Amino acid sequence: MSSIPKVIQELTDLLSALPGIGKKSAQRICFYLMDRPRDEIVRYAKALIDLKDKITHCPVCHFITEETPCPICRDPKRDDSVLCIVEDSLDVFAIEKTAAFHGKYHVLGGLISPLDGVGPEDLSIDLLVKRLDTVKEVILAINPSIEGDTTAHYLHKILSRYKNVKMTTLARGIPVGGDLEFADEATLTKALEGRSEMNK
Template sequence: MAGIPEVITRVEMLFSKFPGIGRKSARRIAFYLMNREREDVIAIAKALVDLKDKITHCPICNHITEQTPCDICGNPKRDDSILCVVEDSMDVIALEKSVSFRGKYHVLGGLISPLDGVGPDDLAIDALFRRLEPVKEVIIAINPSVEGDTTTFYLSRLLKDYPLKVTRLARGIPVGGDLEYTDEATLARALEGRLEIPNE
């Protein structure tokens, strides 16, 4: 574009791909960075690279972590007998903020979505079934949506063959809403009032 140095356009293009960032905001970010001290910009760039280099997935629960196992799996005070199954790591962070949960998590890494070509094999479902040995209750804490309900149905059918209780969050989470956008009190109530999925 005339009057704009190429490097600014390039930064703009990159930032405009971020979630929730439009072209105008991307330009403001580019100008903001241009006006910062060089070492500040290097610190930002390094933090971004660290996101890729330092974050890995916990080999037990699949949650994002800098060490293995993650601090939740590695905490002996957490209850091994209750496992909360979630779609992604942002849900773990949201549920951890609600404080009422002292069990452990299992992060699926997505939801079953035939339209998007995501099947059970693309998710950490095998890993879930490999760790059921000490588990007495599985809480399926998946957002209510078409994919969420498909995944919940799939998991609860397979879990019927195991001697454990399967529950889901109580109503209160908006349909199609994300756990991460649900306020802490609502999340705590949904967890507290969780309902058993009958083993028929």
């Protein structure tokens, strides 16, 4: 009986560990790649290594960047006193596309999810706390979901210690369970403009 070659097994295992890729899809991708020209495979390999070597997280806001601090943190025209808190860097790109926000961001790098073993210490909350002394408003722009609400609740507790900080949340233009990064620009702009203050 012949078994799957080790090389194929290794790549399939790696691919199936990716978000949204099951074992069947991983095998399909693996066999697809096997038939691609060598120079194309080298491009994949190089793109992956570049991703690791050239992209990092901004030490201030945790946004992905090629230079530190990131261009948004360095921009003197942006308002330091308003922070928009988002789950991941894709949300920053989505909000930037609206051109409706002129403050700065804080990227959490995930949401609190006890079921997946993600606690507050796994997010960039320590970096956030370092910024709060000079901030006047924090906008919670977190996707409405169980994990989003748990995270918002946790942040609410921390932020309530800072009397100088007003907390607002996006207007409910974003559908429940919907993803901020997929909301259209008009919806996102309205959600930002219609944000409401949260009670502390």
